[in-house]
Amino acid sequence: MNRPLPRRFFARPTTLVARELLGKVLAFGGASGIIVETEAYLDKDDGAAHFARGMTPRTEVIYGPPGHAYVYFIYGMYDCVNVVTEADGVAGAVLIRALEPLAGIEAMRRRRPTARRDEDLANGPGKLTRALGIKVAHNGVDLTKGPIAIHQPQHAGPFEIAVTPRIGIRKSADLPLRFFIKGNRFVSRVKMKV
DNA sequence: AGTTCGATCGCCT
């Protein structure tokens, strides 16, 4: 029940994995949260992907086997975590953008003292990595083996999925590749028009 | 070797 999702879950089309990651649990650092928002970054016709111009030292793990973490550092301050998708040798990644805190909320508060409300703990890609303690040092780790893991929730309820363009990108800005749980208040930019 | 700018956040108005 608490076993990490198997590699075959990740070895599928990126947009499908992005949708199906919603409602799953991301756990690390004595804390966990329900994934409520994701974005897909595609191998083809996606100018916004870090790997849009091919493999570089930074994007190497995205071309490797699925089910691994791609963690990058941005704006001189923030770490963001992606899940590598598609078959080994094919690029594809899903950015985890927001979590609904589930367990270890005290640990999250200690790591994010500026968050006033529980809604602010992990409602953004830089915030959730800070809340869980995920850093670029974890780039390339195998998510099917832990300690960073994604698993099924204990109690799964039904939900609707909303689809919008991705946040904060210039290229391929029109593609509908952002997915979130409709009505969930832990999603980033809740008031953005869908 | 130098420059540009980004898959962000938090504080300011």
Next chain:
DNA sequence: GGCGATCGAACTG
């Protein structure tokens, strides 16, 4: 709604 912080990756020359 706007902007400064802060720095590495990748592109230019």
